[in-house]
Amino acid sequence: MTREAATVLEIRNVSKSFEAVQAVRDVSLSIRENEFFALLGPSGCGKTTLLRMLAGFEKPSRGEILLDGKDISPIPPNRRPLNLMFQSYALFSHMTVRGNISYGLEMENLPKGEIQARVNDILETTRLTEAANRRPAQLSGGQRQRVALARALIKRPRVLLLDEPLAALDKKLRESMQLELKRLQNEVGVTFVVVTHDQEEALVMADRMAVLKDGVLMQVGSPHQVYEHPNNKFVAQFIGVMNFFDGETVDGGVKVKDEVLLGAVPPELGRGQAAAIAVRPERLEIANGAMPADHNRLSGQVVEIAYHGLDVTLSVRTPISEQAILVRVSANASDRFKFAAGQNLDIVWSATHSRIMAS
Amino acid sequence: MQTSRLQTAVLIGPGLGWLALLMVVPCGLVFVLSFFERGVYGGIDYVFNFGNFARAIDPLYLNIFFKSARIAGLAALIALLIAYPAAYAISRAPRRHQTPLLFLAILPFWSNYLIRTYAWIVLLNREGFLNQGFELLGYQGEPINMLYNDGAVVLGLVYNYVPFVILAIYSSITRLDPEIWEASQDLGATRFRTFYRVILPQTVPGIAAGLVFVFVLSIGNFITPDLLGGGRVQMVGNLIYDQFLTARDWPFGAALSFVLIGIMMVLLFLQAVLANRAQGGGRG
């Protein structure tokens, strides 16, 4: 999904404040045609607020929003070709599933026959045909979620906005629905902007993602870019697990206490600046004999072993870091080495897996 | 933790006892009484018969029932038309204004029912404030007779019960998920269609509660028709009052009361069914 597609939605320097709270600060983003875009961030970081501004329920305090190049601020929510799937679903409890889904088309005053055909179609796609004549109160959580989705999708919006569409579901169902959402998006060919606070969900579903913190956009990119090349400590920590060593930049690495750890220093960081060198637990290995020259090597002592089934996480105390370093080793390696708490070992990693960022 | 049977009994005991003592027992007495006859000198002859019920559906009395129902129905409808927009406006006002506005709506209850009804006489009578006002505005003809007719009774009833209807509808509007307004708009509905297709149907329980409330209290009311309707507007309430206190025909009064109670029960039952349906229970 690296192919550049046309921009559908452009958010330009948008800010939003509610009295004392600044919910969104100077966010600029472009959403491309047909992509599955995830907005990720911790609770209260302004995700819902951003989505509500796109849908037209909040007015930006500053900045503008362009849809297909045109400013949409004068268009009221009921005439925006965007649809929002609410965090609470907001289904109409007095209507059947069919009534809920056909509502949006009735508002467009389409002919009865067309409405019926399109409703039947979407009931099929979202596997709700069986439940068509039931009321929301008689549905399971997963079914309700699909009604909310079908109700918004049937409008064929330019962009479908989904606010935590899977948050109300249990873990198993959530995982299967992640793939289901992706399938649906492919099938209907609509641009999706999905809000989530679950980083794994964003990584699995998104073509591209944006990470927000306190209303500020921290990074935008493909899941791979964001995971492998986080721009800053917040993103590095928020997405997945990360080990940090704090020190200052030198040529070709970061000096931590007396040790120089190798890694590419980004051009915007000069020499002698406070910086952190970061490495993911799954990039660390247990030293086994000699190692290539461009590798970092640290000796340490195992303090804890956590078993996950698929792999094992070791907490290793090193002389140059306050915090224990997490090392993820495969079940195979774990069998080979027979780890025990208190054991001394050496950790190694290639300099290409080091990430250096300002601290 | 589950509440034990004993706990349940202790908790609902007083309420149930109160109801039994002051509702069920008197109703039972009224019911029993309605099958006897008035004695020659105003006492009660304990002869079992259905005569009182036969008499109650005599056209003379049946018409009074119909007329009472018409007046009560009209009062309920007008009260609803006044209360719904008011309740809607209050529920959409900024949150900090809502409680003061509701307080204002129920403010009349701080004065006595009779005094409030007499106040209407002062306003409406031939020499009353309204007629004086018209005169000041240049009206020349005969003073307008606004008192002692059906209209005055309806006005008095509406005035008295509107606050209850506002409360009933306000509470049913605020119970709605605040996001359904936006969801409807998001799906392309205008404000009017949102109201008509989503909000109104979901507040049917409040509407039904308000209507039944006004109707039930109005159809049995005898003070307002007596004071504002003069001797001319007789409603069931007045009829029953007369049977007990003037004609001293307790058994017939009891029979009339029982018919009235029956009508109220049916209405309350219908309202409960409606409320249940609107809450999304039941299929279809």
Ligand SMILES: Nc1ncnc2c1ncn2[C@@H]1O[C@H](COP(=O)(O)OP(=O)(O)OP(=O)(O)O)[C@@H](O)[C@H]1O
């Ligand atoms: N209508 C409002 N009035 C005042 N403050 C608001 C309003 N809406 C949101 N906020 C504040 O703006 C900030 C961002 O809220 P928002 O709902 O956008 O967060 P979120 O990222 O969606 O969080 P969550 O993951 O918990 O849903 C919060 O501090 C919130 O308290």
Ligand SMILES: [Mg+2]
């Ligand atoms: Mg939110």
